[in-house]
Amino acid sequence: MTLTATLLDPILAANPARPLITFYDDATGERIELSGLTTANWAAKTANMLRDECDVETGTPVAVLLPAHWQTAAVLLGAWWCGAHVVADPADAEWVLCDADRLDLALAASPSGGVVALSLDAFGKGLSGLPDGVVDYATEVRGHGDDFVPWEPVPDTAPALGGLSVADTAAAARRRAGELDITPADRVLSMAEWSSLDGVVDGLLSVLAVGSSLVQCRNPDMGKVIGRAAAEKCTRRL
Numbered sequence: 001m002t003l004t005a006t007l008l009d010p011i012l013a014a015n016p017a018r019p020l021i022t023f024y025d026d027a028t029g030e031r032i033e034l035s036g037l038t039t040a041n042w043a044a045k046t047a048n049m050l051r052d053e054c055d056v057e058t059g060t061p062v063a064v065l066l067p068a069h070w071q072t073a074a075v076l077l078g079a080w081w082c083g084a085h086v087v088a089d090p091a092d093a094e095w096v097l098c099d100a101d102r103l104d105l106a107l108a109a110s111p112s113g114g115v116v117a118l119s120l121d122a123f124g125k126g127l128s129g130l131p132d133g134v135v136d137y138a139t140e141v142r143g144h145g146d147d148f149v150p151w152e153p154v155p156d157t158a159p160a161l162g163g164l165s166v167a168d169t170a171a172a173a174r175r176r177a178g179e180l181d182i183t184p185a186d187r188v189l190s191m192a193e194w195s196s197l198d199g200v201v202d203g204l205l206s207v208l209a210v211g212s213s214l215v216q217c218r219n220p221d222m223g224k225v226i227g228r229a230a231a232e233k234c235t236r237r238l
Helices: 001-016 036-054 070-084 100-109 137-141 165-180 195-208 222-231
Strands: 019-025 029-037 063-064 085-087 095-099 114-118 159-161 189-192 214-218
Touching: 001 019, 001 063, 001 095, 001 165, 001 195, 019 036, 019 070, 029 189, 036 070, 036 137, 063 070, 063 100, 063 114, 070 085, 070 165, 070 195, 095 100, 100 114, 114 137, 114 222, 159 165, 159 195, 189 222, 214 222
Parallel strands: 019 214, 063 085, 063 095, 085 159, 095 114, 189 214
Antiparallel strands: 019 029
């Protein structure tokens, strides 16, 4: 079973309409809420795009140079649905997914690989003026289906995150959920970044692994945090 299925299947079986990821950006005033089903649909679109246009398959090394964002969650879950191996160093990757601020870094680090650039725009606006060969995520992903079926099973021993296999990554996420005292009943307010592999486990996977829900804040206005935690009925904070 893929890591994405391991994480999302129990959530979808329990209550697919329940809010799973609520995203705030206090620099733009953005608020987006995704149910478990909507999160799965975006992950499926991403997986279809990565497989069909980028030939990502089991073991393909992929680097993700993106902030803690709902679209980053879709990218990671989509990559794992294909069986991709998410690595820390873009120089080790066949494909690098990045935001506009790190496009030059991605191109320099992976000169012979491929690059997918994300605008992270709330309304799905793509990036203009991209170099030849760079895939514009916002433009390409919308044309792909909301369901994804891997062409072949992804073994539990396949690499998934850094030096961890699929099974090891799932186990690490569950372990960190216990250490962070995150339970299925919790709604977690987080300002943590996902800029490291450990940050991905703590800030995203630990929440999903136990079926909790996440309120992720980017560029947080600290004057709004207490009120937001109360309004969103958050019970834990990262």
